[in-house]
Amino acid sequence: MSKALIEDIFNEPEWAEETAVPATDGELLMLTERISSFEIPIQVFLQAVAIAAYDCAAAFRYADNYLTSHKQNKRKNLRVFRSLRNFENN
Numbered sequence: 001m002s003k004a005l006i007e008d009i010f011n012e013p014e015w016a017e018e019t020a021v022p023a024t025d026g027e028l029l030m031l032t033e034r035i036s037s038f039e040i041p042i043q044v045f046l047q048a049v050a051i052a053a054y055d056c057a058a059a060f061r062y063a064d065n066y067l068t069s070h071k072q073n074k075r076k077n078l079r080v081f082r083s084l085r086n087f088e089n090n
Contacts, residue, residue, distance in 0.1 A: 021057075035063050040066065040070075047062065
């Protein structure tokens with residue numbers, strides 16, 4: 001009877017242990033897209049990728065925590081067009 005009681009305790013969801021799963025290529029791409037839309041230091045990006053090599057969920061949590069704690073501005077795609085001097089169309 002005590003054996004059945006112990007098995008029931010370990011089948012509880014709160015006792016369940018999460019397993020760290022490395023990020024797939026698609027998940028790394030999603031992480032990169034999420035981070036690259038904000039102005040962040042390169043070290044933060046590299047740290048997120050390093051974490052993703054061991055634990056995908058932790059990498060997304062790291063990136064989200066950084067972005068929310070630092071309240072980053074979205075990156076703006078600005079293009080500046082200048083005329084080139086001495087440029088001839090051939």
